[in-house]
Amino acid sequence: MSSAYPLFASVILVGMGEVATKEAFEWAARFPKIVEASAVIARIMNDITSYEREGKREHVVSTVHCCMKEYGTSIDDACKKLQEMVEDAWKDINQECLDPTTFLAPLLQTSLYFTRIIENVYKYIDAYTESQTTMRECISLLLVGPVPI
DSSP states (O other), rough: OOOSSSHHHHHHHGGGGGOOOHHHHHHHHTHHHHHHHHHHHHHHHHHHHHHHHHHSSSOOHHHHHHHHHHTTOHHHHHHHHHHHHHHHHHHHHHHHHHHTTTHHHHHHHHHHHHHHHHHHHSSSSOOOTTTTHHHHHHHHHHHHHHOOO
């Protein structure tokens, strides 16, 4: 897996105050199901939105191209198959969040929120790489524009 998400699951804990216990870091280091599912979403969503751009340069083949080769499908069918994998990963996240222990609740919630952000970044375009597009507007709305009360 080439997604940096598992690292972020631990890094996010640093700023969580009392939640950032030894047990919390040990939990994140075990690569729990919610972290794995979030990493799958991050990797696949990124690859679906960036495979055309990355295919124009010498780069490691994307998930989309691997799926096309493995299943002998078109780009559209590969993207549909990968989107199904994203949906399955969301089901895993939802399952993990259904029965949290008191200890895990803030960790699961933070992972859920971060995954929502990742999905928003890669929903239609690679807004991380092409930040002058929708991401610029989102950041402006969040940090610059007035919040109606």
